[in-house]
Amino acid sequence: MKKLVIYKNRCKACGFCIDQCPKDALSFGEEFNDSGYAAVVSDENLCIKCGTCYRVCPDSVFELIEE
């Protein structure tokens, strides 16, 4: 099973991953991270583990790993 890991403290809430995710699985979270940004969260039910967010995030927030 692949797992999408989100390093929320690296997120700067630019929104590019939300725009690029083919399944609309990403959104800004309700919690602010250590830098004060509304870090992105994913919806497990929508995510297909395609890795697009990993490829487009300028701040290395995502990792996709085999568990």
Next chain:
Amino acid sequence: MAKNLVTPKLISEFNRFCPGCGHGLIAKMIAQVLEERGVEDDAIQVYAVGCSCFISTVIKADSIQAQHGRAPAVASGVRRARPDAVVYTYQGDGDAAAIGLSESLYAAYRNENTTAIFVNNGVFGMTGGQMAPTTLEGQKTATSIYGRNTELTGQPFKLAELIAQMPVAYVERCSLANAKLIAQTKRAIGKAFDNQLAGKGYSFVEILSPCPTNWHMDPVKAYKKLEEVVAEEYKLGVLKDSKEDSK
């Protein structure tokens, strides 16, 4: 089992780029390319002045800072002193196409066996968004507040087209506008390093990249602008591939 997609070891956990800045994305792809080829310990990056200079803290490879615009000249020196190193320059448009134009052209003219990564965000980013040679016609910047007047200041400057006139190995213009074009950018960076490893000569990759802060735009809109506006002026694609040329 599919390969895990992890943060490259060379990449620092945190960086000082603004939200959505393309520099972070390009840095990650350079690090991936170096690590995929197992040459990260042999890499020497040469950078100069601008937000691009943060590359030294974002990619944890050996680094040398040149004076403004002079990275290609310093990289040429590194090439001679360290024939086995993997040498690349990382520069913005104000750096490589304005003050450093001469160095950019002469490194290409000598077909130095190095890799040049050229980040075109259409402005002087670090100093507050002044007009660069690459600024689009009509684009408002800190020094063209009514929009760039091309009659007065010339047309948007096409460094890739100029470099392609030189006896170099490879020139491509790419964009970060969307996931597909980002994947193509990574392939181009990969090829630019493969050429160097094979001793083919100078490889130059221009990357259209957003500066949301100085474009005064939401980052997502800035990425869209790359697709809808910037790429109209700056055509994407391979401008030179010496291997293909000789076919």
